[in-house]
Amino acid sequence: MDITVRFAARAIDAVRRVAADEILPRYRSVVALRKDDGSIVTAADFAVQEALARRLAAIEDAPLLAEEMDREAQRAVYETAARFWCVDPIDGTRNFSAGIPFFAISVALMEGARPLFGTVYDPIADEAYYAVRGAGAWLDHRPLELAASGPPLERALAEVSLRRETAKLRGKLRRHPPYAERLVSGASALSWCHLAAGRIDVMLHGGQKMWDYAAGALVLEEARGFFCTVDEDDFWAAPVWSRSVIAARTAALLDEWRTWIRRELESDAGENR
Numbered sequence: 271m272d273i274t275v276r277f278a279a280r281a282i283d284a285v286r287r288v289a290a291d292e293i294l295p296r297y298r299s300v301v302a303l304r305k306d307d308g309s310i311v312t313a314a315d316f317a318v319q320e321a322l323a324r325r326l327a328a329i330e331d332a333p334l335l336a337e338e339m340d341r342e343a344q345r346a347v348y349e350t351a352a353r354f355w356c357v358d359p360i361d362g363t364r365n366f367s368a369g370i371p372f373f374a375i376s377v378a379l380m381e382g383a384r385p386l387f388g389t390v391y392d393p394i395a396d397e398a399y400y401a402v403r404g405a406g407a408w409l410d411h412r413p414l415e416l417a418a419s420g421p422p423l424e425r426a427l428a429e430v431s432l433r434r435e436t437a438k439l440r441g442k443l444r445r446h447p448p449y450a451e452r453l454v455s456g457a458s459a460l461s462w463c464h465l466a467a468g469r470i471d472v473m474l475h476g477g478q479k480m481w482d483y484a485a486g487a488l489v490l491e492e493a494r495g496f497f498c499t500v501d502e503d504d505f506w507a508a509p510v511w512s513r514s515v516i517a518a519r520t521a522a523l524l525d526e527w528r529t530w531i532r533r534e535l536e537s538d539a540g541e542n543r
Contacts, residue, residue: 284325289393302367318359358481362457376459378484388485407492414493426471433476462486466493
């Protein structure tokens with residue numbers, strides 16, 4: 271099946287409707303629970319996931335792989351389905367549960383390990399980012415295409431979220447940051463999209479899961495942004511279940527940012543031998 275304009279419009283409308291029905295009525299009145307891995311979940315996460323399962327199946331009858339499924343069920347979908355919907359019902363649940371207006375729904379139609387279509391919807395800003403593989407990226411009805419030139423790393427605005435794989439950089443980034451300014455948003459799918467829209471210049475996110483990157487990476491790729499992982503220059507060749515992302519607006523900026531990160535990680539590893 272081709273990803274048509276009508277297909278994209280129906281998928282985006284489904285996501286908007288689910289946000290209106292299941293997220294916004296619960297915003298600033300939800301109780302957060304802690305999962306076994308220490309992360310936060312709310313009743314809204316499960317409600318959104320169930321509503322998306324129904325609405326997306328009516329658009330493309332493909333199985334769902336979503337964050338709030340158990341690991342065995344996620345892997346079963348990935349290993350057996352030619353196509354599947356990859357969903358983060360609320361990207362930025364901690365922000366949502368704390369009443370911080372920075373979170374999103376992320377939805378991608380996957381074919382194997384690669385997205386064919388992706389959309390990230392910010393219900394507070396009412397902004398829908400979306401992309402179709404090989405056809406482009408948009409913010410609502412405005413095409414997204416990053417300029418070929420941009421600032422050097424020393425003048426860049428960076429979005430940085432460190433996890434286990436990149437935690438060794440914490441002290442170095444605090445003492446001698448290579449960029450001009452840093453922010454931490456707490457919503458990785460939106461970070462991809464804000465980079466695609468030129469709102470930030472570089473990004474480092476440790477340990478992203480498939481539902482964290484599936485839609486956002488396609489939006490950035492189709493907006494002519496550049497990205498890799500900490501270990502792999504080919505982002506799509508890296509292990510699918512956890513990828514530490516390095517991304518930038520331009521090829522030159524990615525090269526500068528990636529070189530700095532890998533050099534510092536290698537230096538730290540050498541010191542600990």
